[in-house]
Amino acid sequence: MIKLFATDLDGTLLQQHTYVTNKDHIALTSISALGVDLTFASGRSDQEMTQLFKELGVNGHRVSQNGAFVVNKQGEVITESHLDQKVSPHLYDVIKKKGHHFFISTRDHIHYEEKTAFIENIQGIFKFPLKHSPTIANDLTNSTLASKFMILAEQTDLLELKTEIDRAFNGQIDCFLSATKCLDIVPVGINKAAGLNHLLQSLNIKANELAVIGDSYNDIEMLKMTPHSFVMSTADEVVKQAGAHVVDHVYEAVEYVKDMVNAS
Structure with a gap:
């Protein structure tokens, strides 16, 4: 059963870096209602993710700055990392x-x-x-x-x-x-997969209970974490090879997850 759905933002959930389509919005709301936790995993800041969750009217976990900060949906910091101050x-x-x-x-x-x-x-x-x-x-x-x-x-x-x-x-x-x-x-060692692993451990969720979707090179490690991985059709071929499924929209991946949840 899928317990956590993690989505990249730019090029995946966010269109033209600014908005979420109505179909994707409805999909995220519906999967949340089924009890599947939502997670944004992106290079964007935690503050931006918090604002986007508010705009969508749902709550979720945040893996921000490509995994440098991981904050759960209760607002508790799971882990944070900084560059060496000498560097x-x-x-x-x-x-x-x-x-x-x-x-x-x-x-x-x-x-x-x-x-x-x-x-x-x-x-x-x-x-x-x-x-x-x-x-x-x-x-x-x-x-x-x-x-x-x-x-x-x-x-x-x-x-x-x-x-x-x-x-x-x-x-x-x-x-x-x-x-x-x-x-x-x-x-060093910071990426979305590392951030998601910290989150999974804190939630006691296994990798095969995770579904992810992304579109870029910084999503590759995340896509390799689970068999339930989706890549946007606009992604480069190298990125597509890292995922199990290719889709045109986030809501297509959500439908797959909903089918798995309903079948369990």
Whole structure:
């Protein structure tokens, strides 16, 4: 029996990074009514996930910042991780020199250093206000604990940057594409699967009682956790190979889960 349904957000549940379709909304509400716990597993912040649950009128667990923070539906923190405070300032220096747009996430905020037209335009896709932090470089050296760097650029530029960062910070961080034009840098060993494993242990749920759905490279480890895994049809072939089923919509995966629950 499926006891937990975990969905990625951007490219999966969220359309155009901003809204959930009516069919997917109804599906999530119906599966919750059957007693299946919902979980958002995404690179987005915990605050954004909390807001999205409120908009949908349901409650659920949150695996945020690609697994750096895991919070259950009662609001209790299961686990949290941060980048080494000695590493973050050096990461900042490398990224800053490239001239790409970037954000630095902490437990409570997504920080940006400079006010630009780009920041104004992109704020709309976030469900929580970005924080202008002009002193973030000094803050990283002192008290601010970063949990994620997010860099936005063309994929070729990001892959070049990834190679440089992997070489310079080998064994100190994990670095991966979370979307076509988005590179995430997180603490070593942090990914959605690791976050979900912490959540499963806290809920006493087995991996084969979990269903997941995603669409991107940062979902691959999560998709490999369970035989009940779904990949969006828009995903790259490598991502599709990690899942058991390919679907066009989240509600299709929910129907599969509902059939399993009703049959048990």
